[in-house]
Amino acid sequence: MSEKLRDQLVGAWKLHSYVEIPVDGSEPFYPMGEKPMGIIMYTPDGYMSAQLMKPGRAPFAVNDFYEGTLEEYKAAGSTYIAYTGPFKVNEQNRTLTHSMFISLFPNWMGQTQPRVVSIEGDVLTLGTASPISSKGKTVNSKLVWHRAQPE
Structure with a gap:
């Protein structure tokens, strides 16, 4: 019998790629650039946390998080994704959900989102289970993560 999906997920994973694939057949795009940064973690007690960002983000002019300009907040917020909450695995169907x-992004608060999931060795691939809106297009997301190794 193969290892349980839940047990395979537990740990930290570094983001390798993140692509949005439009359902209309137009060109895929990379909302966090072609070399995004990110970590997703799954804990043994059923929680997950995901943080993704575009590299090369500009620092605020003032070294105070609460004193940024509207332009600085817009640039920072539009190049970062973060959410956390419980996750659930259906072992029989090998499906995964993230609850925010x-x-x-306030619109995700309280949502439970299904993910398409596959794990091959130390590579985790996550995708949206149904199309979402991104940069004005209807897309399917595909994120590839590699198991994080201690440094």
């Missing part, structure tokens, strides 16, 4: 207890 906290989210940078």
